[in-house]
Amino acid sequence: MIKVQSEDFNQQVEYDRLRKDPSVGAVVTFSGLVRDINQGEQVSSLTLEHYPGMTESSLAEIVKQAESRWNIIDCTVIHRIGELQLLDQIVFVGIASLHRQDAFAACEFIMDYLKTQAPFWKKETNAQQESYWVDARESDQEALNKWTGK
Numbered sequence: 001m002i003k004v005q006s007e008d009f010n011q012q013v014e015y016d017r018l019r020k021d022p023s024v025g026a027v028v029t030f031s032g033l034v035r036d037i038n039q040g041e042q043v044s045s046l047t048l049e050h051y052p053g054m055t056e057s058s059l060a061e062i063v064k065q066a067e068s069r070w071n072i073i074d075c076t077v078i079h080r081i082g083e084l085q086l087l088d089q090i091v092f093v094g095i096a097s098l099h100r101q102d103a104f105a106a107c108e109f110i111m112d113y114l115k116t117q118a119p120f121w122k123k124e125t126n127a128q129q130e131s132y133w134v135d136a137r138e139s140d141q142e143a144l145n146k147w148t149g150k
Contacts (some may be wrong), residue, residue, distance in 0.1 A: 028103035
């Protein structure tokens, strides 16, 4: 399941949905939150924009790549858009698989691709209420490189 939405999500509901299949032996989840500091700057809010249709297609391709690499029984990716406040949930990735190794690897892979390849644009507002667009971090690209062999 892939969702791009402005509404918050309930981690417990998403987890419970992933563990309904009796063949599931592991569920790994990741949730990203809006934090108060990014790259040394104080942050008061975060706004996420996307390109409807293109974003969902990109997320579906990322999940498809994960499914071709690991034995995944089910996968959920939820990414929020709009203005978010400190500690708001941004993203949820949940993987259900037979074994923990596949679930951990697939979850990390999807997050590394989301941070670098998915068409989302981030604008942060600092403590002085100045807004600025956030560039991709080099560390995110380095994390992706371990999957691409670059």
